[in-house]
Amino acid sequence: MNTGRIKRRDILIGTTATIGVIAFDPVEKLWITDVQAQSTSSITIPNLDGQLLLDPESLAAVADDFGHIIKKTPMAVLQPGSKRDIAKIIRYANRFGIKVAMRGQGHTTYGQAQVDAGVVIDSKTLNKIHHISSTQVIVEPGVLILDLLKATLAQGLTPKVFPDYLGLSVGGLLQVGGIGGHTQKFGLFADNVLEVQAILGKGVSTVSSLNKKPSLFNSLIGGLGQFGIITQTTLPLIGAPTHARVYQLSYTSLQQYIADQNQAVTDGRFNYLEGQVIANPSSTTGWTYLLEAASYYTPPQAPSDSLLDGLSPDGGTTIDEFSYFDWQNRLAPLVAALQESGVWQFPHPWLDLFIPNSKVESYIHQVLQNLKSTDVNGPILLYPFLRSKLTRPFIKVPSEEIIYLFSILRTAPSDDPNTVQAMVAANRSLFEQARDQGGKSYRISAFPFSPQDWIEHFARSWNKFRRQKVSLDPKNILTPGQGIFNQ
Ligand SMILES: Cc1cc2nc3c(=O)[nH]c(=O)nc-3n(C[C@H](O)[C@H](O)[C@H](O)COP(=O)(O)OP(=O)(O)OC[C@H]3O[C@@H](n4cnc5c(N)ncnc54)[C@H](O)[C@@H]3O)c2cc1C
Structure with missing residues (x-):
């Protein structure tokens, strides 16, 4: 496919661009200038407030993600200057059967935000924080969690839930879920939304909340980008503490680790609760376990410190003090080091699963028996949250009350596609073992998911999910990278 008819210096900005109005040629399936349009059967796109980029560098930048495994090149990248731009592109896409997805930071790992021969809408230009009151904040989807935290903390306020890494976008997190150490208290990031504005797949602009069009609201949040592009959202805020006391409890016994995690998540004694499996050659199993918790003040x-009463780590406990901001932003130094060393650009075949509590010990025991730390080269997360805190019907988790996030955050060598494929295959195999025990996949993972997998994933919600797709995105243009309706 030829996308090279407009050079980088010819970036278009609606009618104010030097080249002029942009057009789409539905026969050739490419975007062209108004001058070129005069000699073709093209259709003009009037008055974009932002710009539509066609140059190879811009296309290549979004034909990739943090996984660095899947590469799908779009025809164009829209840097929207307004919500109107998104509506215009979506209406065009409907007319000509062009696929469209919004891209946040592209930190999913298996092409979820990519669009082969379609249009990627880059949310980075929709990054305004519109209004902060004492109870809520109104933001655009491209706002980074880091910027949201800084802006709200300046007013003594904070969002309720954070991912571990703050360089993620509000819009991306709202689609996939957004889990972290506060999920045990407040649910996922996606559970903490008051209102959402979106352009639906059929091109209609909507506003919804739990009181106004709740079914639409519950589809747009956690809907994996299948029903609409979120253009603005209102999130709840609470008063921010200034400090975090952080406890790290080490365990040699998986059984004791699970028992203590279950106790802590059930009695809710900590503000933050996570944990990891640590490769430890001096342990008899090769692994130890780290319960990581924080109390804010x-x-x-x-x-x-009586907060630790009843917990029985046999490998020691450390207690540290952080500012609240530094604690939420704790990964920043590590990320900077990985970026500087180039490892950030290595392939990341990540696996993220939700495991029911009744199976977690036996499942993890079995997985770790067959896992070498060199199969991972990154952290392994293992921590619980409560199902009753989760509210979005299309974010699927196991049916038990205590659920564990189990994440193998792998890094593969940059020049070894065979290892990448072996890791992806291992992810698939571990998913199947988990699924057979009632586990679910967190859909940011890197492994193939077939149409049948999706039907099983949504289970009793599948018919509703499919009906919503037909109703809200009838031409099936949105977010093909999730692979739900496009295989
Ligand atoms: C270093 C690192 C740490 C991470 N830590 C966590 C963590 O602690 N907890 C956690 O839950 N996840 C974590 N993730 C995964 C992350 O949550 C997902 O990648 C998530 O998608 C948000 O990232 P993003 O902004 O890059 O979204 P993207 O990957 O760009 O988008 C995710 C999906 O949402 C769609 N989308 C994006 N914006 C919109 C919108 N406005 N409207 C409609 N659809 C949209 C995209 O098309 C795509 O399908 C981490 C990822 C990395 C790389």
Whole structure:
């Protein structure tokens, strides 16, 4: 496919661009200038507030993601200057059967935000924080969680839920879920939304909330980008503490680790609760376990270390103090180091699963028996949350009340496609073992998912999901990279 008719210097900005109005040639399936349009059967796109990029560098930048495994090149990248631009492109896409997806930071790992021969809408230009009140904030989808935290903390406020890494977009997190150490208290990032504005796949602009069009609201949030492009959202805020006391409890026994995690998640004693499996050659199994918890406070108040009562780590405990901001932003130094060393650009065949509590010990035991730390080269997360805190019907998790996130955050060598494929295959195999025990896949993972997998994934929600697709995105143009309706 030829996408090279407009050079980089000819970037178009609606009617104010030097070249003029942009057009789409439905026969050749390419975007062209108004001058070229005069000699073809093209259709003009009037008055974009932003710009539509066609140059190879811009296309290549979105034909990739943090996984660096899948590469799908779009025909164009829209940097929207307004919500109107998104509506215009979606209406065009409907007319000509062009696939469209919004891209946040592209931190999913298996092409979820990519569009082969379609249009990627880059949310980075929709990054305004519109209004902060004492209880809520109105933001555009391209806002990074880091910027959201900085802006709200400046007013003594904070969002309720954070992912571990703050360089993710609001829009991307709202689609996939967004899990972290506060999920045990407040659910996923996607559970903490008051209102959402979106352009539906059929090109209609909507506003919805739990009170106004709740079914639409519950589809747009956690809907994996299948029903609409989120253009603005209102998130709840709470008062921010200034400090975090962080506890790290080490275990040699998986059984004791699970028992203590279950106790902590059930009694809700910590503000933050996560944990990891640690490769440890000096342990008899090769692995130890780290329960990581935090209690927030604002001096002169301080948490009591009786918070640790009843927990039985056999490998020691450390206690550290952080500012609330530094704690939420704790991965920043590591990410900077990975970026500087180039490892950030290596393939990341990540696996993220949800495992029911009743199976977690036996499942993890079995997985770790067959896993070498060199199969991972990254962290392994293992921590619980409560199903009753989750509210979005299309974010699927196991049916038990205590659920564990189990993430193998692999890094593969940059020049070894065979290892990448072996890791992807291993992910698939571990998913199947988990699925057979009631587990679910967190759909940011890197492994193939067939149409039958999707039907099983949504289970009793599948018919509703499919009906919503037909109703809200009848031409099936949105977010093909999830592979739900496009295989
Ligand atoms: C270093 C790192 C740390 C991470 N830590 C966590 C973590 O702690 N917890 C967690 O839950 N996840 C974590 N993730 C995964 C992350 O949550 C997902 O990648 C998520 O998709 C958000 O990232 P993003 O902004 O890059 O979204 P993208 O990957 O760009 O988008 C995700 C999906 O949403 C769609 N989309 C994006 N914006 C919109 C919109 N406005 N409207 C409609 N559809 C849209 C995209 O098309 C895509 O299908 C991490 C990823 C990395 C690389």
